[in-house]
Amino acid sequence: MYSEKVMDHFQNPRNVGEMENPSGVGTVGNAKCGDIMRMYLDIDENGIIKEAKFKTFGCGAAVATSSMATELVAGKTVQEALEVTNKAVMEALDGLPPVKVHCSLLAEQAIHAALWDYAQKNGIKIEGLEPPVNDIEELEEEEEY
Amino acid sequence: MYSEKVMDHFQNPRNVGEMENPSGVGTVGNAKCGDIMRMYLDIDENGIIKEAKFKTFGCGAAVATSSMATELVAGKTVQEALEVTNKAVMEALDGLPPVKVHCSLLAEQAIHAALWDYAQKNGIKIEGLEPPVNDIEELEEEEEY
Amino acid sequence: MKEFVYLDNAATTKVRPEVVEAMLPYFTEIYGNASAVYDFGQKCKQAIEDARETIGSSIGTKASNIYFTAGGSESDNWALKGVAEAYKDKGKHIITTKIEHHAILHTCAYLEQQGYEVTYLDVDADGLVSPEDVKKAIRPDTILISVMFANNEIGTIEPIEEIGAIAHEHGILFHTDAVQAYAQVPIDVEKMHIDLLSASGHKLNGPKGIGFLYIRQGLKLKSFIHGGAQERKRRAGTENVPGIVGLDKAVEIAMATMDERIKKESELRDYLIARIEDEIPFAKLNGHRVKRLPNNINFCFRFIEGESMLIMLDMAGICGSSGSACTSGSLDPSHVLLAIGLPHEIAHGSLRLTLSDEITKEQLDYVVDHLKEIVAKLRSMSPLYED
Amino acid sequence: MKEFVYLDNAATTKVRPEVVEAMLPYFTEIYGNASAVYDFGQKCKQAIEDARETIGSSIGTKASNIYFTAGGSESDNWALKGVAEAYKDKGKHIITTKIEHHAILHTCAYLEQQGYEVTYLDVDADGLVSPEDVKKAIRPDTILISVMFANNEIGTIEPIEEIGAIAHEHGILFHTDAVQAYAQVPIDVEKMHIDLLSASGHKLNGPKGIGFLYIRQGLKLKSFIHGGAQERKRRAGTENVPGIVGLDKAVEIAMATMDERIKKESELRDYLIARIEDEIPFAKLNGHRVKRLPNNINFCFRFIEGESMLIMLDMAGICGSSGSACTSGSLDPSHVLLAIGLPHEIAHGSLRLTLSDEITKEQLDYVVDHLKEIVAKLRSMSPLYED
Numbered sequence A, B: 001m002y003s004e005k006v007m008d009h010f011q012n013p014r015n016v017g018e019m020e021n022p023s024g025v026g027t028v029g030n031a032k033c034g035d036i037m038r039m040y041l042d043i044d045e046n047g048i049i050k051e052a053k054f055k056t057f058g059c060g061a062a063v064a065t066s067s068m069a070t071e072l073v074a075g076k077t078v079q080e081a082l083e084v085t086n087k088a089v090m091e092a093l094d095g096l097p098p099v100k101v102h103c104s105l106l107a108e109q110a111i112h113a114a115l116w117d118y119a120q121k122n123g124i125k126i127e128g129l130e131p132p133v134n135d136i137e138e139l140e141e142e143e144e145y
Numbered sequence C, D: 001m002k003e004f005v006y007l008d009n010a011a012t013t014k015v016r017p018e019v020v021e022a023m024l025p026y027f028t029e030i031y032g033n034a035s036a037v038y039d040f041g042q043k044c045k046q047a048i049e050d051a052r053e054t055i056g057s058s059i060g061t062k063a064s065n066i067y068f069t070a071g072g073s074e075s076d077n078w079a080l081k082g083v084a085e086a087y088k089d090k091g092k093h094i095i096t097t098k099i100e101h102h103a104i105l106h107t108c109a110y111l112e113q114q115g116y117e118v119t120y121l122d123v124d125a126d127g128l129v130s131p132e133d134v135k136k137a138i139r140p141d142t143i144l145i146s147v148m149f150a151n152n153e154i155g156t157i158e159p160i161e162e163i164g165a166i167a168h169e170h171g172i173l174f175h176t177d178a179v180q181a182y183a184q185v186p187i188d189v190e191k192m193h194i195d196l197l198s199a200s201g202h203k204l205n206g207p208k209g210i211g212f213l214y215i216r217q218g219l220k221l222k223s224f225i226h227g228g229a230q231e232r233k234r235r236a237g238t239e240n241v242p243g244i245v246g247l248d249k250a251v252e253i254a255m256a257t258m259d260e261r262i263k264k265e266s267e268l269r270d271y272l273i274a275r276i277e278d279e280i281p282f283a284k285l286n287g288h289r290v291k292r293l294p295n296n297i298n299f300c301f302r303f304i305e306g307e308s309m310l311i312m313l314d315m316a317g318i319c320g321s322s323g324s325a326c327t328s329g330s331l332d333p334s335h336v337l338l339a340i341g342l343p344h345e346i347a348h349g350s351l352r353l354t355l356s357d358e359i360t361k362e363q364l365d366y367v368v369d370h371l372k373e374i375v376a377k378l379r380s381m382s383p384l385y386e387d
C-alpha cells in the first residue's frame, strides 16, 4: 500500500527526537484521526535551518512524512521552508494512498507551527506564514454515497 | 424429485388411450398450470368399473396420477370409486413433492367428472358426487412473503 | 447407449478447470483479509484490482467502475433499488419490459409497492423491444430505463445501443441486465450508452456466487448492502477473493475465445434448429432467428407439456429446461412466452436447450433422435392431439 | 528468523483443505442448476439440503429455517430491513447497541433515513450490554431487538439468552449477529429465544461469499434480494452450490471440534494476555476477561498508534488488525473502543490478535517478543510518551 520510500522512512525515520533549545517548536494535531506531530527547528542567525527533529504519534504515513519533512527543510532558509508543502513532501516520498493524503498535511502544518514559534520568539514576520491551527481539518471531501 | 413409483407410472403409464363407447367420460383442466386430463370409464350393469383409460396433457405428476388412478378404480364399484381421492392416489404413489400435490387433484376430479357423465347418461344419482368443475382451483394456499 | 449432454448452459455452466486452478491458492494459501494493512492482505487486494481491470476492459470502461456482487440477482436489485432511491426527488417512474428476468420484474413489483410507477413494455412476436415504444413511454418523471441485453429464455438480443441513445437524449439513466449476454457477445458501455450493467460469473464458466455491477463514473447510487467499507464503501461484505479471482480468469478466457465461440455455437445452434424444424411437426421456434444469443435454442412443441419432456430427456441423459431456469420449480407458464403472444397451453410446451463450446454435432444428433421419439410418445398420451 | 503468524482470524480464516476437497466436484463435475428438473440438478439440490440440515442442527433448529446468503453483511441487511418492512404497521422502533458491526449500524442509519427510530444502547467498560437497559428501551412500537452474539473487535460475549427472554416476554422479535460467535461457542436458538441469526462462512474456515440467515418458522420477513424462486422464494439467485457444500463441511468440522478448540484457544488466549500484561507497560486489555471469545485478544497500548504497530508487526511476519476488519482502511477510531469509554488517542492504539486452532504457544512467544520491541520503538518516537 505504501511506496518503498515511505516504507524506508517509516522503518528508518530520520531525525527522530527532541531538541534542547530549539529556535522554534510546533505541535499540531489532526482531529479526524487523533494523531499528533511535534517539529523542532534549529535556525541560525542567517535564518537558515540547521537541523530539524520530530516526534510523531500517528500512522505509517504520518511518521514517514515527518521524517521526510525534516530532511527537506534542513539547509533551507526560513522563507524556502515555507515551500515545503504537503505536496512537496508527498512527491519526495513517491506518493501516498489517497486515504493518506491528509496525513502529509500534518507535516506541512508542523513546519509552519515551528516557524511561527520562531517568528514570535524573535519578533519577526515571515512573509506568507499564517498562525498555526490547533486542529487540521479534513481538506478533501470524501465521496458521498 | 419424484418417488420411484411416480417415475415408473410416468415412464410406463398404464391404461393410456381412448375408449370407443365409454360408459362415462370426463375432462378436467387446471387453470393454474394449464394441464388437461381426460378419463374414460367402462362400467358394467352391476355398476362395477371394468376398465379405465386416460389421456393427459400435463406434468410428470399428472401423468403418473392419471395412470395410478385408472388402476385404482378398476374393479371397484361406482360408490367405491368415489373414495379414490387425490390423497389415496398420492399414497399409492409413495407421495408427491409439495408443489405437485395439486396435480393429483386433476385425477380425482377426472374420475368424478367421468362418473357424473355416467350418472347423467343413465339417469341415476351417485351418493356424494358433486357436479364437475371446469377449472380446478388451487386448494392449498401458497406461503406469502 | 446413454450419453450425457448438458444443454442448460443458460441456467448455469461448468466451471473451467483453469478457473478452479486460479482460485485454489486463494482458499488455503492467500486467504488474508483484502482490506487489511498487512502485506498478506494486500496480495488479495491486488488480485481483486487485477480482476476489476480485466472486467472493466471487457466492456470498455475503467476498472474503478466495476463493483463486485454475489451474482446477477443482487446486481439487478442493487441497480434498480439504488437508482430508485437516489433519484426519487427527480421522479418515480421506471420503464422496463415484460420479458425481463424475475430479478428485474420482482424488484419492480417491490418498487411499485413503495410508490414507484413502472411501465412494462410489450415486445413483438420475436421478443424484440421497440425503441420507438421506449421513447413513447418516457415521461418527465422517468428516472430509469432497464432493458435486458438478451433474453434468458428465448435468446433474443435487444437493440441496446438504440435504447441507450434514447435514454441519454432524454437524460435518463439506462440499466441493462446483461447476465445472459456478457462475455457471449461484444458489449461496449460507452458506445451503447449504458450507465449500469449486471452480470453473473456462473453464466460464463466462472464460479457461482460472484457477479458484478458496472456503475458509470459519477453516478449517484445508494448502497444496497450496507456495512463495511469494501468496494469503495458501496458494497459491504468481506471480499469473496476466490470468487473474484475465478471470475477474472473466466472473463479472460471468455473474452479471448468469444469470436470463435460465437462462430461455433451459432453454427451448431442453426443446425439444431434446422433439424428440429425439419423433423418434428408442430414445432415453433421462439425468439428472433438472427438477433439471437449464439447458444440459445427454444421451441414450443404443441399438445405436450414441458416438464414431461424434460423428464424423458433426462432419462436419455439430456439436460434441458422449460421456462426460465429459476422458476422451473414453478407452475406458471413462462411470462416471456406469454409476452411474445403464445397461448397458455402452447407456452407450457416449451423446451430451452442452451449450448456450451464443448457441445458437438454428434451430441446434437443424439438429442434430436431422442426428442423426436419423446415428442411422439407424449403426443400419443395427449388429449389435445388429433382430437 | 522471520516467521509467518496469522492472527487475524476474526477478519477471515484459511479455508480447511477438507472444505476445498468437498467443494471441488461441484465446480467441474456436479455443476447443474439446483432448481432444475433433471437428475443432474437434483444432486445439487440434495447437497444444498444436506447443508441446510447440518447447519440447522448446529443451532438447534430445523433445516427449513436456514436460508443461504452471500455472507454476514447480507444476512444482517436482510434481517433488519426485512423485519422493518414486514412489521412497519406494528411500529417503527428498533433497539440495538453502540458496538454492533457496521453491517448493523449502517443498516440502522439507512432505516433512520426511511423514518424508523433506532435506540443504540450503551455498553459497560467491558463491552457488555445490560439486559436491564434493553428492557427500559422497549416501547409499544418496538418491533425488533438486535444485539450481536459476540463483538468482533473486543470479543465480549453478550447475555443473549437474557436479552432474548426479555424480547419474547414483550412479543418483540430478536435478531443476533452471530458472525463472530457461530461455531465458536454453543448456540441454541430455542433456548436463547433467537428469531433471526446471521452467520458467515469465512469466519469458520469455510469459503468466502457464503453465509446464512436463520429465520424462525412462521416469521414474516420481506425478501431482500428479489427474483427467482430459490430458497423457497425468499432469496433469489442461482444457488452457490460449491459455497454451500463448503460451508456444510466447515460447519461439520467446526462443530465436531468446538469443545476442543474452545479449550485450546482459551488457554492460548489467556497465555498471550498474561504475557502482554506482564511484559508491556501501559497495556490495557479491552473486552471482558472471561465472557470472551476463545480466540480474541485486544489491547490498547498507550502513546502509540495502531497502524504503525500493524506495519511493524507485518514486517516481522505477524498479521494482526486494529479497529474492525472492514474498516482498517478507515481513519476513524473504532466505535467499539469509544463505546467502552476509551478516549480517542487511546482508541487509536489498539491491536487485535485473533487465534486459530493452528496457532502454537511458540508462535505467541515470537509475537510477544516482537511486540515488546515494536511498542518500545514507537513510544520512543511519540510526542505523548514521557512528555
Ligand SMILES: Cc1ncc(COP(=O)(O)O)c(C=O)c1O
Binding pocket: C227, C236, C237, C238, C239, D010, D011, D071, D072, D073, D074, D076, D101, D103, D148, D150, D151, D152, D177, D178, D179, D180, D200, D201, D202, D211, D325, D326
Ligand atoms: C460481527 C460481524 N458482523 C458482520 C460481519 C460481516 O460479515 P461478512 O464480511 O462476511 O459480510 C462481520 C465480519 O466482518 C462481523 O464480524
Ligand SMILES: Cc1ncc(COP(=O)(O)O)c(C=O)c1O
Binding pocket: C010, C011, C071, C072, C073, C074, C076, C101, C103, C148, C150, C151, C152, C177, C178, C179, C180, C200, C201, C202, C211, C325, C326, D227, D236, D237, D238, D239
Ligand atoms: C437475464 C438474467 N438476469 C438475472 C439472472 C440472475 O442471476 P443469478 O442467478 O446469478 O443471481 C439470470 C439467471 O438466472 C438471468 O438469466
Ligand code: FES
Binding pocket: A030, A033, A034, A035, A058, A059, A060, A061, A062, A100, A102, A103, A106, D331
Ligand atoms: S496521520 Fe492519521 S491516519 Fe495518517
Ligand code: FES
Binding pocket: B030, B033, B034, B035, B058, B059, B060, B061, B062, B100, B102, B103, B106, C331
Ligand atoms: S398438473 Fe400441472 S403441474 Fe402437475
